Amino acid sequence: MLLNVLYFARLRENLGLAQEQITLQSTRSCVSDLLDYLRARGPQWQATLAAEKNLRVAVNQDLARFETALKDGDEVALFPPVTGG
Amino acid sequence: MLLNVLYFARLRENLGLAQEQITLQSTRSCVSDLLDYLRARGPQWQATLAAEKNLRVAVNQDLARFETALKDGDEVALFPPVTGG
Amino acid sequence: MRVRVQEADFDLTTEISLLRQARPDVGAVVAFIGLVRDVNAGASVSELTLEHYPAMTQKALASIAEQAQQRWEVDEVLVIHRVGRLLPMDQIVLVAVAGAHRGPAFHACEFIMDYLKTQAPFWKKEQTSDGAHWVEARSSDDAAAARWEQS
Amino acid sequence: MRVRVQEADFDLTTEISLLRQARPDVGAVVAFIGLVRDVNAGASVSELTLEHYPAMTQKALASIAEQAQQRWEVDEVLVIHRVGRLLPMDQIVLVAVAGAHRGPAFHACEFIMDYLKTQAPFWKKEQTSDGAHWVEARSSDDAAAARWEQS
Numbered sequence: 009m010l011l012n013v014l015y016f017a018r019l020r021e022n023l024g025l026a027q028e029q030i031t032l033q034s035t036r037s038c039v040s041d042l043l044d045y046l047r048a049r050g051p052q053w054q055a056t057l058a059a060e061k062n063l064r065v066a067v068n069q070d071l072a073r074f075e076t077a078l079k080d081g082d083e084v085a086l087f088p089p090v091t092g093g
Numbered sequence: 094m095l096l097n098v099l100y101f102a103r104l105r106e107n108l109g110l111a112q113e114q115i116t117l118q119s120t121r122s123c124v125s126d127l128l129d130y131l132r133a134r135g136p137q138w139q140a141t142l143a144a145e146k147n148l149r150v151a152v153n154q155d156l157a158r159f160e161t162a163l164k165d166g167d168e169v170a171l172f173p174p175v176t177g178g
Numbered sequence: 179m180r181v182r183v184q185e186a187d188f189d190l191t192t193e194i195s196l197l198r199q200a201r202p203d204v205g206a207v208v209a210f211i212g213l214v215r216d217v218n219a220g221a222s223v224s225e226l227t228l229e230h231y232p233a234m235t236q237k238a239l240a241s242i243a244e245q246a247q248q249r250w251e252v253d254e255v256l257v258i259h260r261v262g263r264l265l266p267m268d269q270i271v272l273v274a275v276a277g278a279h280r281g282p283a284f285h286a287c288e289f290i291m292d293y294l295k296t297q298a299p300f301w302k303k304e305q306t307s308d309g310a311h312w313v314e315a316r317s318s319d320d321a322a323a324a325r326w327e328q329s
Numbered sequence: 330m331r332v333r334v335q336e337a338d339f340d341l342t343t344e345i346s347l348l349r350q351a352r353p354d355v356g357a358v359v360a361f362i363g364l365v366r367d368v369n370a371g372a373s374v375s376e377l378t379l380e381h382y383p384a385m386t387q388k389a390l391a392s393i394a395e396q397a398q399q400r401w402e403v404d405e406v407l408v409i410h411r412v413g414r415l416l417p418m419d420q421i422v423l424v425a426v427a428g429a430h431r432g433p434a435f436h437a438c439e440f441i442m443d444y445l446k447t448q449a450p451f452w453k454k455e456q457t458s459d460g461a462h463w464v465e466a467r468s469s470d471d472a473a474a475a476r477w478e479q480s
């Protein structure tokens with residue numbers, strides 16, 4: 009499946025990337041599978057995405073869980089806990 | 094003791110009076126004694142001051158109780174429950 | 179702590195700016211604005227007259243604001259209450275609380291309004307389609323104020 | 330329900346007037362204004378940059394405001410959140426709720442702020458005397474939002 013992946017705030021800065029397209033081989037994947045795929049890219053990715061308590065995810069602009077299932081064409085955003093207001 | 098007595102809102106209208114000076118004979122009186130004195134003036138006073146749940150009192154500009162003691166020179170205000178804000 | 183009783187209307191932007199003036203440590207302002215409704219207890223309201231007890235009003239409002247400042251960590255409190263003749267949609271009261279964080283500011287503002295509603299010497303007389311009458315106190319206001327009593 | 334995300338500042342008097350426009354049944358407005366503080370976590374702040382996730386922001390704020398309108402009897406809700414570069418004492422956010430009575434308006438306003446703080450995709454980066462850094466989320470904000478969870 010093809011995913012549009014976005015990074016915000018500290019994640020965007022640490023990874024040096026705001027947006028990319030990723031193709032996951034499996035047809036049945038959830039957010040955690042995407043995270044495993046990204047962590048396998050190297051130490052910087054591993055470190056930035058390690059602590060799940062400092063990681064939030066939105067799928068198609070709605071807050072989601074790590075076990076939320078993904079489908080082809082989804083927009084997945086990864087970011088730290090929000091600090092607006 | 095000499096009291097300065099004020100009436101507000103519905104009480105002022107019903108009694109046709111905004112302010113008066115009253116001399117109570119006793120030297121040891123509380124708000125209830127003043128109310129008894131006023132109720133004895135006639136049916137209109139009796140009716141207007143009858144229901145204590147619809148009556149509030151302030152002594153020297155502080156909310157007080159019916160058992161609050163009075164002293165010479167006090168300003169006593171009688172009024173219905175407040176409805177500001 | 180600023181308390182004002184006045185016939186004149188007030189401007190929100192101006193009042194909140196004054197409240198925050200020279201306070202760069204303020205992160206949160208909570209403001210309550212009370213307004214004249216065109217209906218009350220089922221009758222349409224064409225006009226409202228607010229009577230008060232001048233010698234007591236300032237003292238009562240200042241005491242309520244002071245209690246709020248003792249109970250919650252807030253920096254500045256403003257209370258403006260209008261008196262005299264008012265029309266539907268007119269502003270009646272402004273309670274504004276400024277502090278570092280929002281929780282105490284929300285609590286202090288709601289506390290001040292609940293106490294003002296039950297302890298500050300104001301009385302409303304309405305002109306309605308059924309004639310003129312004094313507004314009845316609401317038992318829900320007593321209940322709201324009672325919530326804050328400390329055990 | 331009105332939701333705006335913008336770089337420009339907002340004017341309280343104007344926004345509250347618009348919110349109440351043609352609503353003579355509104356008796357209570359509760360407004361929260363969030364401001365840039367010149368100190369945070371002990372460091373002095375000279376500047377703040379607010380980043381957001383544009384495609385999600387409007388949707389998230391509208392959803393929070395809608396939940397508030399479903400839970401409490403209120404008539405109008407306004408949320409304005411600024412993004413971009415801000416300085417100490419600048420306004421960041423306005424949440425204003427208008428309704429017949431004050432209780433629901435207070436609850437809805439505080440609920441929206443608590444949810445906004447934990448669910449709306451904004452991130453603050455501060456320039457401080459110790460350098461630039463992303464603001465840490467506060468566990469007290471999670472606790473504030475959790476209070477509203479329905480059992």
